[in-house]
Amino acid sequence: MDPLHRMSWDWIKSFVAVAEQGSLAAAAQRLQTNAATVSRHIAALEKHLGIELFVRSRQGMQPTLPAQQFLAPAQAMHGAMHQLSLGVAAKDTGLKGVVRISASVTIANFILPDLLGVLHSLQPGIHFEVVAVDSLSNLHKREADIAIRLTQPVHSELIAKRVAWFDLGLYASHAYLARHGTPRMDPQQLLRHRFIDVSPQHPLREGFAKSGLPQLGDCIVCACSDHASAWQMARSGLGIASSLKVVAQREALVSEVLTEVQPGRFPVWLVTHKELRQQPRLRVVADYLAQALKSLGS
Incomplete structure (x- = not known):
């Protein structure tokens, strides 16, 4: 655990x-x-x-350096706790039951554990089911009660609220940098580096082509089916990969590289069903997640 x-x-x-x-x-x-x-x-x-x-x-x-890396998520948790204490009923309100949360694989693996750990300590009567999937869950078919998405869903029965923006960066492990050196914005130098992409979107390969550097596509040594797997490959030292900064900044053994490149940013959407939004336990969880994700993003 x-x-x-x-x-x-x-x-x-x-x-x-x-x-x-x-x-x-x-x-x-x-x-x-x-x-x-x-x-x-x-x-x-x-x-x-x-x-x-x-x-x-x-x-x-x-x-210390580990403390500096731990501070941002700790502050986010602290801020979310403060908002929760102001706007949510205390533990003895009888809030009980299961809340099913759908989130992308990356968010489910690297962001939700901290947030749900805090929430459960405050509301132990609420239990969670987490569905880690990058495809959109059908909330209107009750595949999930709440969804956290990096794209805006469109359905008349859903309430979608953009709660934050998550920035992307390019990262490499310290072990990788020790073996291959720090990459620079030089085409010939970049050809000596290794990259990790995500399929089937292949954002790095597409980005290389748009930048007039299609030859860098040959430097992609691994394509993963989701960003969480690609991030683990980068952490192990296989190559350079993109990651949400909120995830990468918690990792002591990686560094951001090629900071001149702006891989982009994702809007973070919190999605609920109109008819379910008024259930007390769902409202508690949704309000908490909205504030916590806002604290973590930009």
Whole structure:
């Protein structure tokens, strides 16, 4: 199980407060507790994750590189929790039942686990079924109660709300860069690199052709059926792949490359059925996901 699922929400609050305030004392003041409690939370979180989050110095608590990479999702979770506490009934409201969520393979694998872990800790009566699929689920046929999509569905019985934009970038693992060097925007130099694409869309191959560099298509060493698989290939060091920045920025062993290239961005749509939107547990989950995804995107 992902370690994020079992961590205490108090640890997250203390971590965000220390990272933003720069000291235990200032964080404790903001949280209306004492520095010893905040210190215990940080120590527990470090032990749980198996990493050092802060370096203690005269200048205060300096976040380590892993802490900097963990901060953005932690802040998003913190913001979503705050909105949830303002707009959602407390645990004792009797919200119970299953909510079926359909999401793209990438979102289901790399984004939903953190978000649902937080939500379940707040509403333990709500359980989830996650359908990881890149094709559109038929909400009007109850294949899912809520869908998270990177394209806008069109159906008169559905409510589709754009909640965020997710930017793309090109990434390579540190192991790959050590073997092949850092790629530059030079056609001859790029021919010495390896790329990972996604089929059947082949966005990299199409992008190479539009850029007047069709020969780079021969440098694609692997085509995967979904972006999540392509990302895992890139993490392993097979080649350079595109990824949602919100996913890649959590990974300590990869770096963004060819930053001059703008692979694009995706709108994030939260989709529900008109008739189901008023069910309390669906409204709670939909409102939470909308705020959380907004916090993660741009």
